[in-house]
Structure formats: structure tokens, C-alpha cells
Amino acid sequence: MGTRIGVDVLGGDHGPRVILQGCIDALEFLNADDTLVLIGPADLINSFLTEQDAHDDRFEIEHAPDGIPMNASPTVAVRAMPDSTIVRMAKLGSKKAGVRCDAVISAGNTGACVASGQMFMKRLSGVHRPGIAVAFPSFHGPVVLCDAGANPEPRASHLWQYGIMAEIYSRRIFHVESPRVGLMNIGSEASKGSLLAKETAEMLKRTPGLNYIGFIEGRDLFAGTADVVITDGFVGNTVLKMAEGFAKSIFQAIGEEIHSHDPALAAKFEPIVKQIYKKNDYHEHGGAPLLGLNGVMMISHGSSEARTIRAAVRNTLEYVRGHVNDEIVERLKELSCVEQGEPA
DSSP, X not given: OOOEEEEETTOSSSXXXXXXHHHHHGGGGOOTTOEEXXXXXXXXXXXXXXXXXXXXXXXXXXXXXXXXXXXSOHHHHHHHOTTBHHHHHHHHHSTTOSSOOSEEEEOSOHHHHHHHIIIIIOBOTTOSSOEEEEEEOOTTOOEEEEOSSSOSSOOXXXXXXXXXXXXXXXXXXXXXXXXXXXXXXXXXXXTOSOHHHHHHHHHHHTOTTOOEEEXXXXXXXXXXXXXXXXXXXXXXXXXXXXXXXXXXXXHHHHHHHHHHHOHHHHHHHHHHHHHHHHHTOGGXXXXXXXXXXXXXXXXXXXTOOHHHHHHXXXXXXXXXXXXXXXXXHXXXXXXXXXXXXXXX
16 A cells, blocks of 8 residues: 655645645655645645646545644644644544545644644654654754754653654664764753753663764754754754754855856856755755654745655655654653663
């Protein structure tokens, strides 16, 4: 039986046409028995597919007339808008759904995605709080950061679980043999940091089979120091947005500087700069999984383009086929003694 992936057609800043085009472009990654369930207004979806001459047996339409605005209060909107694409998507991603999806994707309101995921899809056995795991591109390979915004006020046990789950994600999806796990702190010295950081560090140290390397600082994120970085959702989301803005501005500055010195040289270097930018472009990663859900939810950037959604479908297929959630459940059960403070 093939993989079924639900896509929120109304999510994102650029409108449903961009999301739908990304789904059409992603058909190349699907097997003959796979399905993309397009969740949104049926008339709108059918009209676009007809316009693009893109009707395909691997598309299925799930009618949902409403979209949750980006500025809406997440929990209030999820409860008040049962016919919204995000709520319908989460219900399809639930293990209790009649005709369910193996995974779901949205570029919509992140808070609403997290709230609906926890409300309808529930949590994996043993997981306290799901966390968003973002893959940062770097010259040393992808760095998985968790959490990037789902849980701004975590407990030590939450951060410890993020370390376990993100390590599995890094190993199974990015094929890092023994991911180095670092805990974000204001300094690398053991004496520095908050009580939360110190409590989390002690739990990570006691975890057998985890390649925990200790505290790391923000500057280490792109230095190849760690493959997995653990932090709270407030700091993680701030770092994510800052990194996106810095990457965009630095490449723009390089291009303008070269062009001001020698336009001919700029034209010669343009393909190289574009190739480097592509390797460090969040659009290429498609989205971030909400680790810890009893199902698979991939959250894409609000400014997603068609190529972002295309990449999100590709990465979601890899996640489902990689059986990441199965190992998370097994590993947390195996390590329950660490959380309880007992010898491993």
C-alpha cells in the first residue's frame, strides 16, 4: 500500500496556486500507489488542476472551505474553525481517522499546526511535548535544531527528549552515523547557564548511546561543532529567523560588492554564488517535522514557494519510509530510567 500525504492548500503567504504548483511538481517523487491529498476548497483545487492540465490519479481532493489566518490565536482558531484546512489536515493525520494520511504538510499558522497536531493527532507514547526540528544547512552538513518554536517554556525532561528525538532524526534522515548532540547555552563552561540548562545537561550526560558533547554557544551552530542542537522554542525560533535573515543579506551584500568593483567579474561569479546560496537555502529543506506527534506533520515556512512544497513532499516521504517515529517510541521506552533518575 502506498504512502498518503495530506497537503494544506490554503497555508502560506503566497496563496493556494503556489502550494498546488508545488504539489504538481512533487509528483515525480511519488510511486504509482502513493497519493497526495489536497486539502482545501474543492472548486478552487479542481479549477487549478484543469487550468494546468494536471489532473492525476495520485491526487485526491479533501474539501475544506476555510483557512486559519496567520495572525489568528492558534488554540482559539483551532476550536472555532472545525472546517479549516489545518484542523481537517490534523484529523486526517490522526490514527483514528477513517481514511487517514500517513503524513501531513502545512505552510500555514505554525501555532495552529502545533495546537491541532496535539489536539487530534496526539503524542507518541512516552513523549511529553512535541518539538519542531529544523535542519540548518551548513558547510559541514545539516545541523538539526530542536525546538524551533513549539515549546517556548520547556522543562528539562522536554529538552532531554528533544535530544533523543532529534538525534534519531539526524541519523535516519541525514545519515549522520553518530550525531554529536550539543545543548545551547550562554557559554560552553559547565558552571554557566540557567538551572534548566544544568538539569538538562545532567540528563543528557546520563543517557547511554547518546553522543552528547556538552554546552555549545550560538556561534558554534555553523562551525561544525554539533550535528544536533537542543534549545527552548523561544531561543530556537529567534535563532532560526536571524539565520534566515543573515543568509539572505550576506549573499546580497557579496553580489553587490562584486558588481560595484567589476560587473564582468560579477557575471562570471553569479553561477557560483547561486550554487552556494542554494546549498544554504531553507526552501531546499521544505519543512520541519513536529517531532513527538503520533503521526507525521511537516511544517513549512510561511513564505513557502512551489519549490519549498516540492521539497517538503520529498522529505516527508523520506521521513515516513525511514520509520523515525517507531525508533523514537522504542528509544524513549528504553531510556525511561534516565528520566526517572535511575541508573541506565
